[in-house]
Amino acid sequence: MLKELPDEYRQAVVLRYWYDMSYEEIAEVQQTTVSAVKSRLFRARRQLAESGVAQGMVPAEEEVEVMA
Numbered sequence: 001m002l003k004e005l006p007d008e009y010r011q012a013v014v015l016r017y018w019y020d021m022s023y024e025e026i027a028e029v030q031q032t033t034v035s036a037v038k039s040r041l042f043r044a045r046r047q048l049a050e051s052g053v054a055q056g057m058v059p060a061e062e063e064v065e066v067m068a
Contacts, residue, residue, distance in 0.1 A: 010044070023038060
């Protein structure tokens with residue numbers, strides 16, 4: 001599912017959740033703002049949740065909780 005994300009979203013997710021980097025550290029690596037990092041992570045989580053629902057990994061009624 002990660003491979004379906006745009007490169008900048010995937011990189012932000014990996015840096016945040018695999019390498020436990022802060023928003024500031026990710027912003028430095030990606031040469032962008034902290035605000036952009038937060039937006040990328042939000043959009044990535046939303047796309048992953050939608051992909052999980054589409055693939056039957058998450059029941060549709062739980063979609064709201066996953067995206068919250």
